[in-house]
Amino acid sequence: MPEFAVLHEKPHSFYSLYERKGELQHQTHYCPGCGHGIVHKLVARAIDELGIQNRAILVSPVGCSVFAYYYFDVGNVQVAHGRAPAVATGVKRAHPESIVISYQGDGDLAAIGSAEILHAANRGENITVFFVNNAIYGMTGGQMAPTTLVGQKSTTSPFGRNVWNEGSPIKVCELLNALDAPVYLERVALGSNKQIMAAARAVRRALEVQMRGQGFSLIEVLSPCPTIWKKDPVEAQHWVAEELVKTFPLGVVRDRTKDAPVRPASAAPPALDKIPGILGLEQDDPGPTVGGPAAREPVELAVKVAGFGGQGVLLLGEVLAEAGLASGLQVSWLPSYGPEMRSGTSNCHVRIATRPIASPLVLRPNVLLAMNEPSLRKFLPTVEPHGLVIYNGAACPADCLRPDVTLIAAPFAQLADGLGGARAANIAMLGALLEAAPVPFESQVPNVLRKLVRSPKWLEIDLAALARGRQAARQEVAS
Amino acid sequence: MRRELIKGNEAIVKAAILGGCRAFYGYPITPASEIAEAAALYMPQAGGVFLQAESEVAAINMIYGAASAGVRSMTASSGPGVSLMQEGFSYLAGSELPCVVADIMRGGPGLGNIAPEQGDYHQVVKCGGHGNYRTLVLAPDSVQEMCDLTLLAFDLADTYRNPVVVLADGYIGQMMEPVAFPDAAVMPSAPAWAVTGTAETRRNLVTSIYLEPDVLEAHVRKLEAKYRRAEQDAVRFESRETQDADIVLVGYGIVGRVLKEVVEAARAEGMRVGLLRPISLYPFPTEEIRRLARHAQAFAVVEMSTGQMLDDVRLALEGRRPIEFYSRVGGNVPATDAVLGFVRDALLKHVRAPEVIHA
Numbered sequence: 001m002p003e004f005a006v007l008h009e010k011p012h013s014f015y016s017l018y019e020r021k022g023e024l025q026h027q028t029h030y031c032p033g034c035g036h037g038i039v040h041k042l043v044a045r046a047i048d049e050l051g052i053q054n055r056a057i058l059v060s061p062v063g064c065s066v067f068a069y070y071y072f073d074v075g076n077v078q079v080a081h082g083r084a085p086a087v088a089t090g091v092k093r094a095h096p097e098s099i100v101i102s103y104q105g106d107g108d109l110a111a112i113g114s115a116e117i118l119h120a121a122n123r124g125e126n127i128t129v130f131f132v133n134n135a136i137y138g139m140t141g142g143q144m145a146p147t148t149l150v151g152q153k154s155t156t157s158p159f160g161r162n163v164w165n166e167g168s169p170i171k172v173c174e175l176l177n178a179l180d181a182p183v184y185l186e187r188v189a190l191g192s193n194k195q196i197m198a199a200a201r202a203v204r205r206a207l208e209v210q211m212r213g214q215g216f217s218l219i220e221v222l223s224p225c226p227t228i229w230k231k232d233p234v235e236a237q238h239w240v241a242e243e244l245v246k247t248f249p250l251g252v253v254r255d256r257t258k259d260a261p262v263r264p265a266s267a268a269p270p271a272l273d274k275i276p277g278i279l280g281l282e283q284d285d286p287g288p289t290v291g292g293p294a295a296r297e298p299v300e301l302a303v304k305v306a307g308f309g310g311q312g313v314l315l316l317g318e319v320l321a322e323a324g325l326a327s328g329l330q331v332s333w334l335p336s337y338g339p340e341m342r343s344g345t346s347n348c349h350v351r352i353a354t355r356p357i358a359s360p361l362v363l364r365p366n367v368l369l370a371m372n373e374p375s376l377r378k379f380l381p382t383v384e385p386h387g388l389v390i391y392n393g394a395a396c397p398a399d400c401l402r403p404d405v406t407l408i409a410a411p412f413a414q415l416a417d418g419l420g421g422a423r424a425a426n427i428a429m430l431g432a433l434l435e436a437a438p439v440p441f442e443s444q445v446p447n448v449l450r451k452l453v454r455s456p457k458w459l460e461i462d463l464a465a466l467a468r469g470r471q472a473a474r475q476e477v478a479s
Numbered sequence: 480m481r482r483e484l485i486k487g488n489e490a491i492v493k494a495a496i497l498g499g500c501r502a503f504y505g506y507p508i509t510p511a512s513e514i515a516e517a518a519a520l521y522m523p524q525a526g527g528v529f530l531q532a533e534s535e536v537a538a539i540n541m542i543y544g545a546a547s548a549g550v551r552s553m554t555a556s557s558g559p560g561v562s563l564m565q566e567g568f569s570y571l572a573g574s575e576l577p578c579v580v581a582d583i584m585r586g587g588p589g590l591g592n593i594a595p596e597q598g599d600y601h602q603v604v605k606c607g608g609h610g611n612y613r614t615l616v617l618a619p620d621s622v623q624e625m626c627d628l629t630l631l632a633f634d635l636a637d638t639y640r641n642p643v644v645v646l647a648d649g650y651i652g653q654m655m656e657p658v659a660f661p662d663a664a665v666m667p668s669a670p671a672w673a674v675t676g677t678a679e680t681r682r683n684l685v686t687s688i689y690l691e692p693d694v695l696e697a698h699v700r701k702l703e704a705k706y707r708r709a710e711q712d713a714v715r716f717e718s719r720e721t722q723d724a725d726i727v728l729v730g731y732g733i734v735g736r737v738l739k740e741v742v743e744a745a746r747a748e749g750m751r752v753g754l755l756r757p758i759s760l761y762p763f764p765t766e767e768i769r770r771l772a773r774h775a776q777a778f779a780v781v782e783m784s785t786g787q788m789l790d791d792v793r794l795a796l797e798g799r800r801p802i803e804f805y806s807r808v809g810g811n812v813p814a815t816d817a818v819l820g821f822v823r824d825a826l827l828k829h830v831r832a833p834e835v836i837h838a
């Protein structure tokens with residue numbers, strides 16, 4: 001007894017009239033003998049039998065089945081060539097309860113969309129892919145497909161597919177079987193009624209995998225293309241059964257339906273009022289303090305911090321900017337970024353001002369914090385007259401002096417090392433800056449350090465370095 | 480109001496989530512990677528989806544899927560990655576799907592470098608994809624605007640059912656400034672046209688294919704009408720000291736910030752210089768430029784490209800006034816002093832100064 005009764009009637013999941021088609025709305029756009037009509041019917045029947053018509057979303061590809069949405073009375077999304085698995089990913093993740101079907105041909109899936117299918121399968125996306133392989137590009141008139149057989153002629157392999165030129169046909173099921181995630185992979189064919197019955201079972205199994213929430217399934221269907229193959233429909237069916245199967249053996253390639261775990265459901269989204277807290281924005285800002293430091297003398301600091309990557313150049317700048325902000329001043333912080341952060345030079349531009357900041361770039365600093373000699377040499381000439389330069393070194397090199405600026409040199413790295421970590425040299429230099437150029441936000445600096453430095457050990461070292469840096473600057477200015 | 484000192488790239492993500500975005504699909508690239516990193520951190524906690532795609536091509540198509548399903552979604556990239564997304568922009572616009580894309584521009588062409596540049600103007604504003612479509616483009620010049628314009632971008636995307644690009648450069652993305660964030664918006668429900676896997680949306684179809692020429696023409700005309708409407712309703716710009724300006728500077732993004740300093744310095748020297756900073760690059764503030772051309776004697780465009788936005792200024796002016804152009808590329812940012820010198824020269828060349836003539 002056959003497992004399936006053959007129903008010669010239209011599935012509910014097909015429209016009764018193909019209104020989207022324009023003319024001839026009672027028949028499909030497929031050629032006589034084309035396998036797409038059969039695969040469509042198998043899919044539509046499975047949707048009916050599984051009771052998922054309202055939940056189903058069909059992703060139509062580019063290729064002969066570009067108009068699959070003419071027929072299926074389900075949610076429809078038509079997409080770019082090869083991208084159906086990526087689109088299906090976006091749809092499914094938006095609506096995990098939906099049943100998402102990616103319907104693709106051989107060029108779409110195995111050539112232009114090879115990356116998308118591989119990665120969707122590898123992620124174990126909980127989608128079902130029906131892959132119709134007829135070894136040729138049908139819609140565009142018979143060009144070679146990635147699954148064209150060796151020796152098979154096409155308009156772009158007029159002498160027959162040559163493995164030395166075009167390589168061998170891609171066996172998609174076997175390729176995907178190399179991945180961990182796929183749950184069910186089977187290759188079926190439309191070469192005979194018996195094969196079609198087997199295909200019907202596979203289509204249904206693949207959808208059931210998704211309904212159970214197990215993950216990725218793909219059914220590859222070897223399908224006739226009489227028009228391009230230049231065969232009558234019966235000959236074409238025979239060619240599927242006798243020739244295509246030699247290159248693409250039929251059968252279940254992967255079946256983990258028994259042991260594949262069900263994907264965990266995503267947690268309920270948080271309430272809207274929790275969102276700011278999740279984003280770290282929970283505290284209401286009191287705003288600039290009225291009559292506070294910002295209301296005092298105008299501030300216009302243009303700071304350049306420069307040194308080697310790893311010296312804490314960017315953090316030093318950030319502490320300054322945060323302290324300025326905490327005092328109700330306008331601030332900006334602009335870093336050098338990218339590979340420079342990992343090696344070589346690093347610098348950042350910090351502006352702290354009473355007025356709104358026009359440009360965050362600091363090309364002519366009035367404060368330069370040079371953490372190494374190259375930075376001193378590079379940026380000293382850019383410092384504004386009467387500016388302040390703090391240099392991490394026992395003394396400025398003799399050829400690096402400017403009489404019109406205040407120069408403070410001290411071995412900040414050594415001082416910090418004595419406190420437990422040379423890496424705190426940046427904060428020691430910050431201490432020197434607070435000493436040499438009393439700024440209205442200096443009282444905020446320890447608070448900012450407490451906020452930005454997470455490690456209690458380093459916070460202690462940094463606070464000590466801040467004091468030590470101030471002391472060094474006092475001695476330097478006095479001497 | 481909640482204020483914090485924050486990087487431009489992170490501000491985009493926080494604003495997006497506050498604005499109801501619950502899907503981020505992207506591929507890392509300097510100098511935009513912090514956007515994907517922040518999305519990876521916050522999006523799942525906010526009940527949304529973050530996925531690092533296999534490529535920008537896949538990412539923009541995942542966005543196509545999320546948008547089809549009625550979810551506010553976004554991606555982010557920089558020049559080379561945005562080039563790969565152009566196919567997706569065309570399909571999104573053709574299928575009338577809303578989404579937001581942040582492009583944090585770097586130096587090009589090719590691999591170029593990762594320093595800031597404005598070389599993506601053509602591919603983003605003029606649209607590098609195929610067919611008759613436009614993307615709406617917003618250009619922030621501060622971290623606060625990274626927040627504000629991202630929020631606006633989601634609203635515009637929904638209003639026009641079209642991709643909206645937040646076009647910034649490496650500096651705007653990487654720099655930190657204080658930002659006041661709004662409260663979380665009420666989550667928008669999926670639009671009626673979306674495909675959500677329910678009985679109510681079963682008849683819905685998202686597509687960009689229209690085989691019949693007359694039908695496709697009608698569709699393209701519909702899109703065109705939408706863009707004309709945006710040109711009327713969605714133009715945004717900032718104007719500084721343009722009322723009496725002899726020369727109007729035009730620049731966007733980080734250049735806009737430099738030009739604000741230039742205008743201050745020029746005014747301090749007694750030069751009547753103003754700034755027009757386009758905030759929407761498409762639609763471009765064409766009418767405002769024409770209005771300013773009634774009294775301004777010349778325009779000076781400053782760009783970190785070899786002259787891409789310059790074309791739009793030319794088209795706006797249609798020869799009404801002369802244009803001078805100052806450009807830095809390769810990751811160099813125009814220096815205030817250099818632009819000031821350029822402005823002085825432009826004034827001498829184009830502006831009749833009676834006091835000079837009589838001297």
